[in-house]
Amino acid sequence: MSRDTHPGVQCPHCQSHLALVPVPGNSAAAPVPVPPAPLKEEWQPPPVADVLAVYAGRVKDAATATRGAAKVRESMGRAKAAAAQRRTAQKSARRTPKSA
Template identity: 90%
Template sequence: MSRDTHPGVQCPHCQSHLALVPVPGNSAAAPVPVLPLTLKEEWQPPPVAEVLAVYAGRAKDTATATRGAAKVRESLNRARAAAAQRRAAQKTARRTPKSA
């Protein structure tokens, strides 16, 4: 293992190992971590056209799309009703006077 690198010194973002090098002109100062020359690029999602290209040749099935939309609407309505019921129960619990 080189004396310039340490296995525990890593960039908190990209996890690449950092080298410790002395600062030129200041021998009393502690070593400063220096990023490697090749920086890891931030992840970006693929272009929309590339993602949708998979579906380009498929025919639209309206019956399946309608059923799927109905299921999504039903699920959202159930979630809204459950949230309203939960809020009402919390509101009632806060208003109920506590007995001693």
């Protein structure tokens, strides 16, 4: 049995069922009936802050979390600006005028 007609073709990473569809305009591809794939439930874990708050016996404070996130963003912005300035200084130091 070929892979094209096998009803159990799955993605090797997420194991979701794949439907092989013939390409329009390709006369060699014969339409093959594809069984309906079962719906996969999309589950995502809860945010880490919520889980850690439960283990620490605390309530997640949105205001404190927002302030903390703003501080982190500001610190990252300063670090990026300093890195860009450092790269510019290094480039200009490498471009010394050549003497004749």
